Amino acid sequence: MAPDADLRLALLNPWQRGFPLVREPFAHIGATVGLSATDVLDGYTRLQQEGALSRIGGVFAGNAGGAALLAAMAVPPERLDAVAAIVTSHPGVNHNYQREHLHNLWFVMTGHDDAAVRSAMALLEDATGLPALQLRMQRAYRIDLGFDLRSRTAPAPMTAALEATPVAEADRPLAALLEAGLPLVPRPFDHWAQALGRTPASVLATLQQWLDQGTLRRIGAIVRHHELGFDANAMTVFDIPDAAVDQCGEALAHEVGVTLAYRRERAPGWPYNLYCMVHGRDRTEVLEVIARATGNAGLAHYPHEVLFSCRRFKQTGPRRFRALPETAAPSATPTEVLDAVAG
16 A cells, blocks of 8 residues: 555655664654654655655765766657667666657766766667767756655755765775665665675764765655656756856756756757756646746846656666676667656
8 A cells, every 4th residue: 555645745755865874764764753663664665666766865966976967869759769768778877758859868878987978878879870969967056856745846945065075986885875775674774884894883974974075965765756746847958158157057056946957068959058957746837937947047038948858768866886787788679668657
């Protein structure tokens, strides 16, 4: 049986950031919300099974380690499902969406370093026979995506971004575990400590240090927004003069309702360098947020486009620290598009 609305709110809304870094975190949450540790673990397990919870894990800063880029392809409509299947099959791809645009397939490629990402992109271009826009992030203004489940469009409050300290090479195995998500057991950090040959205290201390140093934007529940009713999803792209883009990006990041904001490289035939995301429950409401945020940030007179998502083909955690499977070549099997949903 799926968790009721009150339990879902209690387990997800307060714990998208500030997850308790203690030996028995689920008992701590239970004491806060009036449940036993067993009830909390059962609740998170059911939320994960129904798809509302992706994992309890960490969101790393862009320069904490590994590499990622946003890519887009202009796919002929009759080939879209087949090409989406090829893209989805690559384990380094963590997001893959159809959007309303000539460039209609948008995905994020992740990897251990930039060379791995470039190699993976070459594989996909070869497998699909299509060129891809490759849009590397240059600066993040807001990336710690969290949702206020009581709201129609507004995200959880933004926290101040710190200058990130990269993950040390010796700590990459811990980063890989956090990237994958906590095991839903009473003492998850003990479980990691045993796997790494460390003490639970040292694991917890490293996680807290990463938060303090800006390496981690947050630790907590990472939700799947479609399953929680936020299925109106729009990316707005702006062509801003380079000298003004940082000021514009900072202004946009602080607008209520904006969930992500960042600067990316331009590409041949793609003049846009400033991006923002708005997630909401209704398309009209999302357009209202975009219009208000664009006006308040002083961006209305700059060239821009709004790209709503139509279908989600894939949404998983990134692989900036975790190893890829031995066979990571893309496959053209159409049945691999298993997660295609509207919105």
